[in-house]
Amino acid sequence: MRIGFLTIDWIDILDILLVAYMLYQIYKLIQGSIANKIFFGYILIYGVFLVSKALGMEFLSSILGQFMNMGVLALLIIFQQEIRRFLMMLGRSTSFRENALLKRFYTPKVSKENLSTLQSIVEAVKVMATTYTGALIVIEKEDDLKKFIESGDVLDAEVSKRLLLTIFHKNSPLHDGAVIIKGGRLAAARCMLPVSESGTISPALGFRHRAAFGMSEQTDAAIIVVSEEKAEISFVNHGGIFRNMSVQDLEVKLKDYILKD
Numbered sequence: 668m669r670i671g672f673l674t675i676d677w678i679d680i681l682d683i684l685l686v687a688y689m690l691y692q693i694y695k696l697i698q699g700s701i702a703n704k705i706f707f708g709y710i711l712i713y714g715v716f717l718v719s720k721a722l723g724m725e726f727l728s729s730i731l732g733q734f735m736n737m738g739v740l741a742l743l744i745i746f747q748q749e750i751r752r753f754l755m756m757l758g759r760s761t762s763f764r765e766n767a768l769l770k771r772f773y774t775p776k777v778s779k780e781n782l783s784t785l786q787s788i789v790e791a792v793k794v795m796a797t798t799y800t801g802a803l804i805v806i807e808k809e810d811d812l813k814k815f816i817e818s819g820d821v822l823d824a825e826v827s828k829r830l831l832l833t834i835f836h837k838n839s840p841l842h843d844g845a846v847i848i849k850g851g852r853l854a855a856a857r858c859m860l861p862v863s864e865s866g867t868i869s870p871a872l873g874f875r876h877r878a879a880f881g882m883s884e885q886t887d888a889a890i891i892v893v894s895e896e897k898a899e900i901s902f903v904n905h906g907g908i909f910r911n912m913s914v915q916d917l918e919v920k921l922k923d924y925i926l927k928d
């Protein structure tokens with residue numbers, strides 16, 4: 668196909684579509700963060716570089732060319748977190764679990780027997796929300812949370828309402844940080860979660876919520892937050908939050924997310 672002096676074949680169209688898709692994914696990842704502005708600044712300079720090169724402006728294009736070369740390295744450093752998130756997202760969506768054919772042979776780690784575990788969690792959350800007790804509970808789905816479990820005090824205990832209430836009681840030495848539930852067991856308490864740097868999180872939310880967001884950006888875990896200040900229950904997964912939930916809604920959401928593929 669010819670457009671003016673340009674000859675375009677289907678490979679060029681595929682090339683443009685792939686670049687557009689990639690740019691859109693990058694935009695979605697960095698939306699709202701400081702990296703956003705840097706990214707657009709870089710794209711602008713790249714545009715000027717391409718135009719100056721096409722017009723044969725030797726001096727300007729060579730200066731911008733040098734800048735672009737160094738810029739790639741600088742971008743890798745600046746966008747460390749975003750690149751990691753992008754690769755993790757890519758790895759997750761292309762992993763064998765997402766493959767419909769292989770899915771039939773895959774048995775989820777969270778089985779229906781864990782229904783009573785979820786029940787205990789919901790009952791504990793109900794009490795904590797009425798007593799203004801802050802809590803952060805992470806429930807493993809399919810991504811392995813080993814490295815986060817190891818950041819805390821490993822317990823490997825049976826999940827019960829009483830144990831959760833004891834852990835998050837403000838005088839308990841274990842109340843700081845998050846509790847992680849793995850395979851229906853309370854794997855660890857006092858766990859350190861990654862704090863999200865997203866600029867789209869409401870400034871009204873503090874570090875407990877930011878840690879829940881961070882965890883949900885890096886893994887497919889379900890995270891429950893009970894706010895100490897507002898006694899509000901939130902459910903966080905895949906970088907999204909459902910705030911001010913009733914205990915009944917939490918129960919439905921939790922079962923729906925954890926027990927289904």
Ligand SMILES: Nc1ncnc2c1ncn2[C@@H]1O[C@H](COP(=O)(O)OP(=O)(O)OP(=O)(O)O)[C@@H](O)[C@H]1O
Nearest residue numbers: 801843844845859860873874875876878894895896
């Ligand atoms: N990175 C983290 N990993 C795990 N837990 C964390 C992390 N950061 C903060 N927390 C927990 O959150 C508590 C502090 O919460 P902060 O008051 O900043 O959050 P918040 O979102 O405003 O919640 P709240 O409404 O309960 O006050 C800490 O005492 C700690 O237990």
